[in-house]
Amino acid sequence: MFPDNIYSYFLTKDKILNYKSFGKAIIGTLCDSVPEEVIHSTGAVPLRMLGLSKTTENADVKMPSWLCYYSRRILEDGLRGHFRYVDGVIGACSDDTKMRLYSLYKFHVKPTFSHILQLPLDEDEKSILFFRDELAILARKLASFLRSDWSMDKLEGSLKIYNRFRSLCQELNELRVGDSPKISGVDYMKTILGSTSMLKEDFNVNVQKLLENLKDAEGIKDYKLRVHVSGPEFYDVELLELIESLGAVIVSDDLSTSYVKGHIDEHGDLLRNVAKHYLNCPSLAFFRIGAKDKIQLIKDEVERSRAEALIILRDKGCENYGWLCPLITEELGDFPALVLDIDTPIFPEQYKTRIEAFIETLSD
């Protein structure tokens, strides 16, 4: 039922070279606060850069080894030449590590095009207009690098494709919340990961077919516990596979792959609308504006999905989640929560006993 070909686009990144063979430039983003719509409207293929290296020996001598595994693996992939096909990278000042990652990547890997977006720390009108101007600078700079025409009409076309993308993903996400979820948390994540390295217009066609296939699916019935998974940048499906293989079903999450939420207004000042969305969306903004919105997001998702427990994947090098984690557990009070400290290389088996005990205790 699940089309492996979507996920394989992510796993075998050389598939993206198909786009290159049609003359498309590939522009990587180092942060989900970089609006892909703007890149797409310049004619390039936006690629969400996610490091796939299992070990980080090269990156560890170029950056502090205690930094998050997400940043270390991206730099590692860059140093190993895995991103050779990427024509340029765009970062954002969303947190200290992402800023350092951008400058280290630029220094060591030397992409032909590079740019970093300044993100305001607030979300009021003044901040939205500031970010709108930042996006205009990016669009002009990138279009000039690509020698392409950029216009509001092109941005409008991209917004429509991305809004369609978000609404299809939200539809898919809703299939997780029934009594018998029609898609597992693992397959949902695989699908979203597939979207990170495909043109969204191509991805939309695939997801539409997937939704058709899943419509009459019987769903998952033999599970013991409905869980919500929380964490920062996390895309190691093996650990999620372990959680689900032990009897849980992941009915919702707020991992960085949840960047598919919301809708951008397609009328009026389009760049302002994009800026507003990216500054306001809680799944994108919480590192800048504090914990309150993220905690509320988790509470809302837990209520929507009727999750019975929370599993937090805390990257040992992520100071943001390090600060946030105790606040989440305190705010959720008696709600059952399991915190797993994650570091590279990840050996899912090392978490097996704790996850198993957590699920068994709560499903008795």
Ligand code: SF4
């Ligand atoms: S938010 Fe955390 S995981 Fe993400 S880049 Fe920053 S430190 Fe790393």
